[in-house]
Amino acid sequence: MTNWLVDYATAQASNFLNAKKVKENGLVGKSLTIKEVKKQTMRDEKVKPVLSFAENDLALSLNKGNAAILIESYGTDETLWSGKRIQLVITKKQFQGQLVDGITVVPVA
Numbered sequence: 001m002t003n004w005l006v007d008y009a010t011a012q013a014s015n016f017l018n019a020k021k022v023k024e025n026g027l028v029g030k031s032l033t034i035k036e037v038k039k040q041t042m043r044d045e046k047v048k049p050v051l052s053f054a055e056n057d058l059a060l061s062l063n064k065g066n067a068a069i070l071i072e073s074y075g076t077d078e079t080l081w082s083g084k085r086i087q088l089v090i091t092k093k094q095f096q097g098q099l100v101d102g103i104t105v106v107p108v109a
Contacts, residue, residue, distance in 0.1 A: 015057055015058050015059050016050075016058070016059055016060070016061055017058050017059065017060045017088070017103060018103070019090050019100075019101035019102055019103055020101075021058065022088050022090060022103055023090065025056070025058070027058075027088050028088060028089060028090055029087055029088075029089060030087065030088070031085045031086070031087055031108050032053045032054075032055055032056075032085065032086055032087070032088065033053060033054040033055060033083060033084070033085050034051050034052075034053065034054075034081045034082055034083065034084050034085070034086065035051075035052045035053055035054045035082060036051075036052050036082055037049050037050070037051055037052075037078040037079070037081050037082070038050050038052070040061070042061065048061050048062060048063075049061075049062045049067060049078060050062070051081075051086075060088070060103065060105075062105075063102075065104070066103070066104065066105045069104075069105050069106075069107065070086070070105060070107065073107035074107065084107070084108075085107075085108040086105045086106060086107055086108060087105070087106040087108055088103050088104075088105060088106075089103070089104050089106055090102070090103065090104075091103075091104045
């Protein structure tokens with residue numbers, strides 16, 4: 001149904017950010033610099049864009065909504081996103097019929 005979320009257990013054991021890790025690492029509202037964007041195959045065999053950051057070793061797998069936000073602000077060529085800054089905020093998202101905390105990216109001008 002919602003193929004864009006990384007499996008919770010996998011995200012917990014990996015360097016992928018989820019809402020809990022964003023909170024625990026004090027990243028809510030902090031500006032982060034995109035180091036690079038890679039395409040990565042997820043556990044569900046889908047290929048997704050993954051952001052890495054200059055400030056830490058954590059990564060963010062982009063869902064469709066966050067990818068659309070970045071495309072609107074920074075363009076469709078993700079190779080040009082390096083050096084761009086974003087903030088991570090926690091918002092409520094619908095997942096398997098429930099509201100859960102999710103990450104939303106906010107471009108920083």
